[in-house]
Amino acid sequence: MKKISIGFLLVMGALPAMAQKVKFSEFDLSNGLHVVLHEDHKAPVVVTSVMYHVGSKDEVPGHTGMAHFFEHLLFEGSKNIDRGQFMKIVSQNGGQNNANTSQDRTYYFEVFPSNQLETGLWLESERLMHPIINEVGVKTQNEVVKEEKRLRIDNSPYGNLISSVFSKLFTKHPYRWPIIGSMEDLDNTKLPDFLAFNKKYYAPNNAVLIVAGDIDPVKTKKLVEAYFGPIPKGSAIPRVEVEEVPITTTIVDTAYDANIQIPAIIAAYRTPGMKAKDALALDMASQILSGGASSRMYKKMVDQKKNALQVAAFNYTLEDYGAYLTFALPNGNQNLDSLLEDMDEEIARLQNALISDEEFTKLQNQAENDFVSSNNAMQGIAESLANGYTFHGNTNYLNTELDRIKSITRQDIQDVAKKYLNKNQRVVIYYLPKKEAK
Incomplete structure (x- = not known):
């Protein structure tokens, strides 16, 4: 046999595809x-x-x-x-x-x-x-x-x-x-x-x-x-909330990595935790900027200007806070500051104008596809149910999350870009190859 x-x-086991x-x-x-x-x-x-x-x-x-x-x-x-x-x-x-x-x-x-x-x-x-x-x-x-x-x-x-x-x-x-x-x-x-x-x-x-x-x-x-059932109950666990002081001026730093030859430039912004609706809007903003070959940053920097080997924008969402990162690797000897300028220009475009209807339709379709893909196997469903209970106090969150994603508007995307992705609210890291000591 x-x-x-x-x-x-x-x-x-993945066949339900989360349509139901x-x-x-x-x-x-x-x-x-x-x-x-x-x-x-x-x-x-x-x-x-x-x-x-x-x-x-x-x-x-x-x-x-x-x-x-x-x-x-x-x-x-x-x-x-x-x-x-x-x-x-x-x-x-x-x-x-x-x-x-x-x-x-x-x-x-x-x-x-x-x-x-x-x-x-x-x-x-x-x-x-x-x-x-x-x-x-x-x-x-x-x-x-x-x-x-x-x-x-x-x-x-x-x-x-x-x-x-x-x-x-x-x-x-x-x-x-x-x-x-x-x-x-x-x-x-x-x-x-x-x-x-x-x-x-x-x-x-x-x-x-x-x-x-x-x-x-x-x-x-x-x-x-x-x-x-026989396992003893533990003591109640106190949850301590730690509030960060807002960033009001750009923080610039340099980090070194002996394992790389190509440097990187990163701009990071502190964003709200996963329970906030703004976190979903920021996720969608990242798709506009770097979600595939037709995204704004990719088309501009990798395809057209060819000054970047790789670009990315993503919202690293956690329970208490999130971190929105834009990232680029230079093509050849391109200046890191010029890459940062290009990424900033694309964020400014998000802040200053609504995305097009065509972009929005594509974005909604991609968001739905990504959601379905992440929950189309039994293992994914199990983890999503666990996440819903643990972080939202609602096991049924899995069944309502797609509706929340679909409720995000073009205006919401513009609003979060204006609210969180500002130069005076960020950390800029020059991530450089570490030179061998002589």
Whole structure:
């Protein structure tokens, strides 16, 4: 019999294409865990995932990198899973798994054939109920994280670009340090610190469990109650709001990267967090500027003037704030200031005139296509449901987000450009090759 891969099943599970509303049920366990069930029988696949409302912004100076470190550490094992066996159990049962950390949350997921639903629930409950956190695991993962930092950031071209920008764009908020943190901080963080972080943030009342796919909701609810119900509730977590002082004059800085030969120029603007309607309008503004070969910045700088190898404008939206970045790589010996001038001219065009009807129609179509593409697989649906609950307090946000996108007008796009994308409100970074010491 021919073996069917999880990848094929995931594609089959993508067929709903989000043209229809995503149906789900939700409930809370007595320990505060929020549970969302999405039933879809188009493919024999199930996703089990847990999103914890903890990211790098929940760290404190001197202990940065802990949230990302836990993304690794909680694969070490548990009372009932021997060290190093977690991922082996997943693969032996025909599944795939991964995890990722942002400034605002940590997300774990497994994709299994639907007959392994209970395996997925057991694994995630073990991670939450009684993980083994000891000196051996901390030391092992310390080396893993250091190697990841070397490969993905320190030795990767432009690997420190975003952190260079954020360190200037934010002066008070924890967004100012990178997700992976400081290796010096992790070396100085001791076992009691890790245990305290786990106890504070890895609690059922700080998490949402999503089970999506080929499930029977009644049976699944009973399994969830059996595996997650006995886990003790954690203490309430105080959320500290950190307000940044507005930027009122251009901040200019230089950063160096030994891994690049081509310099870059970046202009970054502090923008509102993801709950604001303005964040959606800024997303659409970035599509006008650099969303494909027909976008304004690309046509002007790459196609016509040929002074740039690459240009980009994007809204890096987070929970508390966002960062709107414009970016360019010069073609040959082009002056970086001239590239900044060209990008500024295109932002000024957005500020001074409404985009055309033709541009707007194309923009709406592209926004809808991007939304559908990001939510057309079971894994994408599961994460979107988790995001809705975690960041908007509304699991149904997934079913209303496209309407919110469609409600953005040409005037809204012009207004956000005028409000947020001004020269006196930004950070400009000259990102340069680091010269070898003589």
